[in-house]
Amino acid sequence: MKNFMFDMNLQLIKEINNKENDFFIYNLKSDQVSVTQHRHHKAQLIYAEGGVVHIFVENKHWYLPGRCYMWIPADIPH
Numbered sequence: 001m002k003n004f005m006f007d008m009n010l011q012l013i014k015e016i017n018n019k020e021n022d023f024f025i026y027n028l029k030s031d032q033v034s035v036t037q038h039r040h041h042k043a044q045l046i047y048a049e050g051g052v053v054h055i056f057v058e059n060k061h062w063y064l065p066g067r068c069y070m071w072i073p074a075d076i077p078h
Contacts, residue, residue: 017041037077044072 016024050066057078
């Protein structure tokens with residue numbers, strides 16, 4: 001399953017970075033998701049519908065509670 005998630009993430013990053021896309025929307029509902037560190041050429045807005053999302057950004061740990069947003073600027077590893 002981990003390899004599937006990694007392959008899926010690479011495809012998503014390719015779509016996000018596609019210059020023809022002004023914006024890209026992706027929705028995933030899961031109890032637990034692990035994503036390898038990556039970056040986008042475009043900024044990212046993360047929304048936690050519920051629970052808590054643990055995000056690593058530039059050697060800092062952020063906990064995004066449910067019903068909150070987090071903005072990650074372009075080209076920032078996360």
